[in-house]
Amino acid sequence: MSDIAIRGVRKSYGRIETVHGLDLAFGAGEFVVILGPSGCGKSTLLRMIAGLESITAGEIAIGGRVVNRLEPRERGCAMVFQNYALYPHMTVAENIGYALKVAGVPKAERLRRIAEVGRSIGLDGLLDRRPAQLSGGQRQRVAMGRAIIREPKVFLFDEPLSNLDATLRVQMRIEIRRLHDRQGVTSVFVTHDQTEAMTLADRLVVLNAGRVEQVGTPEEVYHRPASRFVAGFVGSPPMNVVDATAAGPDTVTFGGLQLTVPPHGLERGARLAVGFRPEDAVPTAQAAPDGPVAAIDLVEDLGALRLLRGRLGGADVVVQTAAGTRHGRGPLPLQIAPSAIHLFDAETGLRLAPRAVRAAAA
Amino acid sequence: MIERTPLVNLLTHLVLVGGLLVLLLPVYVVVVAASHDLVAVNQVPMPLLPGHHLWENLAVAWQKGNFRNVMLTSVIVAGLVAAGKVGLSAISAYSIVYFDYRLRMVFFWIIFATLMLPLEVRIVPTYAVAANALEPFQALFDLSGLSVTLPRWNLLNSYSGLVLPLVATATGTFLYRQFFMTIPDELAEAAKMDGAGAFRFFKDVILPLSVTNMAALGTIMFVYAWNQYLWPLLVVTDQNYATASMELGRLVPSAYGEAPVWNTAMAGTLIVMAPPLAVVVVLQRWFVRGLVAVEK
Ligand SMILES: Nc1ncnc2c1ncn2[C@@H]1O[C@H](COP(=O)(O)OP(=O)(O)O)[C@@H](O)[C@H]1O
Ligand SMILES: [Mg+2]
Numbered sequence: 021m022s023d024i025a026i027r028g029v030r031k032s033y034g035r036i037e038t039v040h041g042l043d044l045a046f047g048a049g050e051f052v053v054i055l056g057p058s059g060c061g062k063s064t065l066l067r068m069i070a071g072l073e074s075i076t077a078g079e080i081a082i083g084g085r086v087v088n089r090l091e092p093r094e095r096g097c098a099m100v101f102q103n104y105a106l107y108p109h110m111t112v113a114e115n116i117g118y119a120l121k122v123a124g125v126p127k128a129e130r131l132r133r134i135a136e137v138g139r140s141i142g143l144d145g146l147l148d149r150r151p152a153q154l155s156g157g158q159r160q161r162v163a164m165g166r167a168i169i170r171e172p173k174v175f176l177f178d179e180p181l182s183n184l185d186a187t188l189r190v191q192m193r194i195e196i197r198r199l200h201d202r203q204g205v206t207s208v209f210v211t212h213d214q215t216e217a218m219t220l221a222d223r224l225v226v227l228n229a230g231r232v233e234q235v236g237t238p239e240e241v242y243h244r245p246a247s248r249f250v251a252g253f254v255g256s257p258p259m260n261v262v263d264a265t266a267a268g269p270d271t272v273t274f275g276g277l278q279l280t281v282p283p284h285g286l287e288r289g290a291r292l293a294v295g296f297r298p299e300d301a302v303p304t305a306q307a308a309p310d311g312p313v314a315a316i317d318l319v320e321d322l323g324a325l326r327l328l329r330g331r332l333g334g335a336d337v338v339v340q341t342a343a344g345t346r347h348g349r350g351p352l353p354l355q356i357a358p359s360a361i362h363l364f365d366a367e368t369g370l371r372l373a374p375r376a377v378r379a380a381a382a
Numbered sequence: 383m384i385e386r387t388p389l390v391n392l393l394t395h396l397v398l399v400g401g402l403l404v405l406l407l408p409v410y411v412v413v414v415a416a417s418h419d420l421v422a423v424n425q426v427p428m429p430l431l432p433g434h435h436l437w438e439n440l441a442v443a444w445q446k447g448n449f450r451n452v453m454l455t456s457v458i459v460a461g462l463v464a465a466g467k468v469g470l471s472a473i474s475a476y477s478i479v480y481f482d483y484r485l486r487m488v489f490f491w492i493i494f495a496t497l498m499l500p501l502e503v504r505i506v507p508t509y510a511v512a513a514n515a516l517e518p519f520q521a522l523f524d525l526s527g528l529s530v531t532l533p534r535w536n537l538l539n540s541y542s543g544l545v546l547p548l549v550a551t552a553t554g555t556f557l558y559r560q561f562f563m564t565i566p567d568e569l570a571e572a573a574k575m576d577g578a579g580a581f582r583f584f585k586d587v588i589l590p591l592s593v594t595n596m597a598a599l600g601t602i603m604f605v606y607a608w609n610q611y612l613w614p615l616l617v618v619t620d621q622n623y624a625t626a627s628m629e630l631g632r633l634v635p636s637a638y639g640e641a642p643v644w645n646t647a648m649a650g651t652l653i654v655m656a657p658p659l660a661v662v663v664v665l666q667r668w669f670v671r672g673l674v675a676v677e678k
Contacts, residue, residue, distance in 0.1 A: 067571075070575065072575075093574070093576075093577035099572070101571070101572060103566065105569050105572035106572075107586075109590045109591055122576055122582060123577055166572075
């Protein structure tokens with residue numbers, strides 16, 4: 021169990037910089053999820069922590085020790101790869117025990133620990149099989165076992181669930197979180213799947229194009245997205261974001277429609293983006309004058325809830341309603357509580373906090 | 383696009399059987415010729431069915447060709463070439479694929495260039511080097527004006543002379559390179575995380591995964607080395623290092639000398655054909671797998 025400090029870390033491949041100066045601190049025993057779209061540099065960051073990729077600038081410390089120049093094996097990290105990376109010619113037991121064999125652990129103890137780990141991850145009867153004879157979920161478990169047996173100070177996961185089918189993914193997700201709760205080892209988990217991120221994380225790091233967009237608990241990230249990017253990335257379905265203009269200190273307009281927002285001290289004519297969650301838009305029978313009306317053109321029934329998709333103020337929007345409601349295609353007047361509305365600067369994309377930010381900027 | 387109509391099936395089989403017959407016909411003629419006595423074999427036309435003298439012809443050829451000694455030499459030479467080739471190719475390809483150093487591409491292209499220089503093309507300079515392996519270095523010293531005299535190191539009439547020039551070619555390196563590039567990078571990274579260094583990874587992961595490739599390359603190189611004729615003829619003057627193909631050449635009657643003893647010569651051919659055939663038969667299971675595809 022170790023904390024991880026990442027200070028001014030950059031990564032360039034040739035002349036192209038892909039990670040632009042990250043400063044992050046992960047507490048000992050924390051489960052941190054790094055979330056971001058494909059190609060944003062998540063794997064690169066994880067691999068720099070692991071020691072599989074050199075650090076172009078800045079430094080990374082694990083448990084207070086700068087590891088920039090250390091070999092992967094000296095860093096005390098174990099890694100679970102997306103494609104499992106099991107040794108195809110070794111049995112499950114040999115795969116799990118390979119790190120111990122390399123470390124020169126005597127055979128008797130090795131076998132004892134392999135059996136123990138095998139039991140703890142539910143691979144009991146499968147220790148003599150080869151990876152090719154296992155299902156995807158079982159291979160995933162072997163990969164986990166291989167990481168667990170080393171009793172590392174840090175677990176690194178690089179999208180370990182993305183090759184599994186939906187059911188198994190949920191199941192393994194739960195197992196990974198339980199394992200963490202049992203052992204309390206610092207874990208860094210990389211994913212592009214926001215559901216995975218929300219459910220697993222103690223703390224979320226949202227990454228975009230090699231920069232940190234937001235760091236916070238899942239709750240903070242969900243309810244107070246720091247930028248338009250985070251708003252549009254987190255949540256399933258994600259937040260609706262519509263371009264708008266300020267019409268007064270607490271009013272915005274878009275597409276001839278008006279919306280009352282909490283007092284942000286807006287300057288008239290300022291260009292903004294208005295965000296609201298699909299579940300915060302409530303269909304009403306009676307439209308307020310100039311109030312928002314979405315043009316619904318698609319209804320998705322998910323059983324427990326219904327998603328109404330359409331357009332509002334020139335943007336695609338989704339409205340989430342309870343099962344059993346009967347709204348169909350056509351115009352749909354919406355009511356959005358001012359407290360559920362998020363405002364973002366049109367240029368920087370940053371969140372405008374009620375009052376505070378504008379006051380500071382002015 | 384694999385079509386399976388009866389007509390296409392029939393045609394492909396006809397082509398296959400036809401090709402097989404064309405390939406086997408010379409072998410059949412050898413067997414027939416090796417199984418008759420001298421009179422029968424010199425009749426015109428030659429008998430088309432095997433006779434009854436195969437064993438006695440084989441025995442005569444075995445004696446006359448001194449096969450007891452030369453077969454051993456050939457097995458040693460071909461075995462060394464196959465082993466040396468497999469080892470050298472594996473290591474050089476491992477270096478090119480898994481290590482990132484500045485001269486990597488330079489080495490890669492140098493090795494690639496040797497593909498265009500088979501032994502037959504570079505036979506004169508190779509002979510010169512075999513006559514004194516340190517000669518190129520001596521020439522360098524002489525050129526640079528240093529008065530260093532290196533000892534002579536003669537490879538003629540030795541196993542090293544027979545083996546080394548055949549080992550130094552690039553084909554195997556390429557076979558391995560292609561194979562290594564199909565091994566996922568994550569495997570190397572997983573091994574790194576598990577604490578295995580470059581040597582451990584090679585021994586514990588790369589070697590076991592490339593057994594089929596080794597069998598394939600080993601088979602090809604064994605046969606290739608076994609069939610060498612020109613090179614042994616050049617470097618060997620000492621009868622102790624004569625190879626099977628050299629002896630076989632002597633069994634075949636020359637333009638002058640004695641009358642052609644075709645039945646003995648063909649029996650000798652059969653003897654010389656046997657070891658490579660045995661190697662292919664034993665290794666063919668892995669051989670085919672190694673050439674066709676990477677195991678899934
Ligand atoms: N070995 C490499 N050489 C050059 N560019 C690379 C290399 N590895 C990754 N990149 C680039 O770095 C960026 C981040 O990659 P990566 O960290 O793998 O993203 P992801 O967030 O999907 O895991 C990508 O734009 C990718 O093209
Ligand atoms: Mg990735």
